[in-house]
Amino acid sequence: MQIVLVVTAVIFSLAAAGAIVRISRGPSLLDRVLATDVLLAILGGALCVDMAVNRHLNNLMLVVAISIIGFIGSVTVARFVADRREQTNES
DSSP, rough: HHHHHHHHHHHHHHHHHHHHHHHHHHHSSHHHHHHHHHHHHHHHHHHHOOOOTTTTTHHHHHHHHHHHHHHHHHHHHHHHHHHHHHHHHHH
């Protein structure tokens, strides 16, 4: 079980580092929003691994809240960008 925990920790760390690099460098707003959504998914996955390893459900509400925040944020930015594109095409 310890080997699985170490492997998942390394994978989550590398994925989070890649998402943070994309957030800082991302050429557009959509790249940054997508990377933020990926980072929230990584955080949720790490919390789920913690719950599975330690056999508890203490972080379940936090995982649900993170998922909802990520979804609402992504949908909001996508609608904002779609509205901006429609305004640009009309001009």
